[in-house]
Amino acid sequence: MLYVAHYGVMLAGLLADHPGRTHCFYLDVPFEETLLRHATKPIADEVDEAQLRSWYRPLDLLHGAVATVVPAAGSLSDTIDLVMRTAALTPRATPPAVR
Template identity: 70%
Template sequence: MTTPSSPTRLIVLRGNSASGKSSVATGLRERYGRGLALVRQDTLRREVLRERDVPGGANIGLIDLTVRHALAHGFHTVLEGILCTAHYGEMLAGLLADHPGRTHCYYLDVSFEETLARHATKPIADEVSEHQLREWYRPLDVLPGGVETVVPATSPLEGTIGRVLRESGLCEGVRAEAGLTGRTLWS
């Protein structure tokens, strides 16, 4: 994938529907700029392959290959999606084990009630029913081994973005590019 001295960062953002994964990923990209690949589960599964989320689905291998390709070409990479442990756990474990650079995983934890409230504000609210959301919802579906930082629903978006930038070390790239080496971009 990458050399042992790889400076690339792999960031995995997981959580239930409407937990804020896409918003955090978009914020990271906006703050960091070029050099950050954004791999979205929904884009590869729903748009590229038009596949349902099933065990052993073709999207799992495509996600794996896409992340590995971006990292091998020197891109910091953010992988975001529901990525339920039952279907994606093995693939994610392989990515984490094989990436020689810094890796940070976050699970955005929201209650089902909060999922419903947030979902109601989305453009697809009329297409996805409460029943479907309930079927998809997995409470605290964290990866084994304590590899994920659980981010509560009370964490504000800007605070979560700033936290991920700091903890992953990506903030140095943001600060250098912005010419703000002595100041902080977030609170």
């Protein structure tokens, strides 16, 4: 979504200017999977495959290896775990069951 060629300098500036911990994540979705996911969206009839292909940039990572690559094959739970571990966050406590 944020091409390095266009947004890289701005994103690098944000990272440099942020005083606390900062983490970047890149969801690595192959183009074929992108097409499948796009077909489920409300704009699927407005944006065709050719337009998606023109926007697609595989592994368009920021310079300096600052992003953690999130594999598309992982489950939602796997992705959440990866983000939580990488950012050293603790999960919210599960509220007790109502009896």
